[in-house]
Amino acid sequence: MLKLSKSVNKQPTFKGFDMFSTRISRVKDIEYQYLQRSKVPTMHFQKSLPRLPIPELSKSTERYLNALKPLLSKENYALAEQRTRSFSLAEGKILQDKLIAKDKANKDTSYISNYWFDLYLRDRAPLPINYNPLLVFQNDSRPDYNNQLIRATNIIVSAARFMLSLRESILEPEVFHLQPKKSNTPLFRTITGLLPESLSWYGAYLFKAYPLDMSQFEGLFNATRIPLEGKDRILRDPKCNHVVVQKNGHFYTFDVLDNDGNLLSPAEILGNLHKIMTDQRKSADFPLGVLTSQNRDLWAMQRAHLEDTGNSDTLRQIDTAIFNLILDEDSIDDDKNKILKLYLHGDGTNRWYDKSFSLIVTKDGVSGINFEHSWGDGVAVLRFFQDVYAETTTRPFVHPDTKPATTNISVKKLEFNLDEKSKQYVENAKREFNEWCNSLSIDYILYEGLNKEACKKLKVSPDCIMQLGFQAAYHLLYGKYVGTYESCSTSAFKHGRTETMRPCTEKTKEFCDRLHLATSSKQELRGLMQECSSAHSQLVKEAAMGQGFDRHLFALMKIAEENNMKRPEIYDSHEYKLLNKSILSTSTLSSPSVLAGGFGPVVKEGFGIAYSAFPDKLGAAVASYKAHNNSSEFVEALHKSFVDITEILSAK
Structure with missing residues (x-):
């Protein structure tokens, strides 16, 4: 959801092995500097990636109508069908031709990319809860390594090694291996690595492996979303070598790379972090981070005032930092509800929601990420998350007996010049954010009666079962x-x-209707469930292959705006608004490294549902607003739905 300036939206400027070879002479320890040293350059497949297809208009409108069917009465559906057919034959056809022409003239990107960036950056809603998701690492199996200082240092080291590998274009390209035993091999890397970039994707395809887009990865580091009136922008400065650390609402910085770009030793990074952690300063009286929790136009006005009163350079230190590390004073004590609240929003006083991502480590070493969403999606964040988790829990560089170094300590506390107006901004933001967070209802479910493998054995999609549970619970x-x-x-x-x-879908509606009216036997319901699963899998496949309808219809609307054409009636219709009011907003990021994930509801009457089908259970985190819904009631209904589904699947 964002439109970047040319300097921001261009392809990453990685120089690959030429850059790598010229740097060898000044690298202290190559084995230590890089998390990965891939033989296939990071962006090797980027040039030959297939372009996102523009679906046929007739297919998009049919898919749109199919999505409307379970939501509308027969009368309203008939009106929607008439309106949609009219659009497809008239202005829709004109807009489709213009979209195709524009796409052909911009072959370096996808037809949706700039529109989606722009959508994010123009939205004036606050970032926390509305947009910024959370991901929490599983704890280290060794209790001593969950010490706040030890774990935070290891995360910094591994995150910096990931970044350096990315900068040098020796980070392993992201590839989906359909048959890993055949393609996730040295032979695959040798052959595809020898192919020209213009042909490399086709070589991977012959192995039934699918390289993924890596263009978002540059958005991970040295980046911040800057609030501006009307539309924000993304600032990136890869020349900077420091991280920013927040503790008790205070900001500190220190360099993790030396003047030659080499990563400091683990003991030196430990020494810098130790100095910050032993600073006994009480909580900041006016923690500026809470200002990033506000409406974007309001925060833009306040930030402009801060810059006008002598804080520009200090703010830039935060903006350009490689990433943000947050040291929280809270302990989790295995309270999963507390995890969700702390990582989704906290109290705002020890956060900076504008950073591309913030690594958060609690007093008892529970660690995770809160990330700003405009620059990219879950693929880049999850890859970073998994690689950092894997290294810190299997090959950590700092151990419980590691002594902090006293050399290369560059810690600086950032100081702000705050006038009375700025102080009042902070006080108002603290009060309003606290009221907002208190209006949120958050709960979770861990259901052990069914799991991912059991679903597969019973020949139903685990994702379908989760989604069927949500539909049944809401109904x-x-x-x-x-x-x-x-x-x-x-x-x-x-x-x-x-x-x-x-x-x-029509199938899930039929299933839920029959389930709750008890009009069908378990055998009949199981047959319906398998029909739901088949339909669900087909929809997932279509969406992943760029054959959904939502982005297509959205792009056609933007084309009308760009060409100063009359806004088509379909976009202001009851049915379009109804469908796009996401009462159930759901997303999954499954990984053995993830302890918890979550995000807020996207509309005030809705639920935000982050879910996973684990090897041993089904899990979901549910958020809603108390004035409209109760997440605990939804979780209870979801538990009943999972029990019902389990009984149906278990029926002989």
């Missing part, structure tokens, strides 16, 4: 069906972002 509570959003990555294409998969 049980409210007796109706609503707009449901499931995020699906289109990173198999150049500059792909996401597509919406619509899991509320």
